[in-house]
Amino acid sequence: MTERVIAACDGASKGNPGPAGWAWVVADADGVPVRWEAGPLGVATNNVAELTALSELLAALPADVPVEVRMDSQYAMKAVTVWLPGWKKKGWKTAGGKPVANRDLVERIDSQLSGRSVDFVYVPAHQVGGDPLNAVADHAASRAAQSQEPDGTAHGATAVPEVPEPQPGERKASRRTGSRPGARAGGRSGRRTIAAKFKGTCGCGRAYAAGEQIAKGTHGWGHPECATA
DSSP: OOOOEEEEEEEEESSSSEEEEEEEEEEOTTSOEEEEEEEEEEEEOHHHHHHHHHHHHHHHSOTTSOEEEEESOHHHHHHHHTSHHHHHHTTSBOTTSOBOTTHHHHHHHHHHHTTOOEEEEEOOSSOTTOOHHHHHHHHHHHHHHHHOOOEEGGGTOOSOOOOOOOOTTOOOOOTTTOOOTTOOBOTTSOOBEEEOSSOEEOTTSOEEOTTSEEEEETTEEEOGGGTTO
């Protein structure tokens, strides 16, 4: 049986939408990064960057190799694992009857996942002592968004990017949306969240419960990870 590969991927958008980039990193059996790649996307949203990073990672790995994918984007993970079956049944419409955002990327990833053994693992971003593979992918994607140049082992890089370790108690503004220090970030949206007083329906068509953390997006209040979808 082929040994499972451990990998991570991430996307970044400086402005959301703004200059964007994607990155992935693959580790050896000991969890040490051995191969990585990053690329520019021009102007794009964070969600497009996150989905592109996943698609690029799957394209770089043989289809018969089992893989564990570590991501800090709940939107990208849920889009291709939780929400996808419902979107297909509804003719690529949300429960609210709206067209599914980023459908082309979601369909591409759906095709890439067909017949493969892929386990998705959510890892929080920007954590002291957090997941090192995710930190590398995060940093590489951010650099690609800023430089708009491809990078990685396939482009001659001999080492993975050195990631500065977040300091305890450090308040870090979101690289996605430029949220102000002190604002509570919900998921990856970087937006302020509050506890819902009543149950309701998010713009993605799924319900949220009273007491659940919600954020305000372009279509009203809903899940933090959908605020910028």
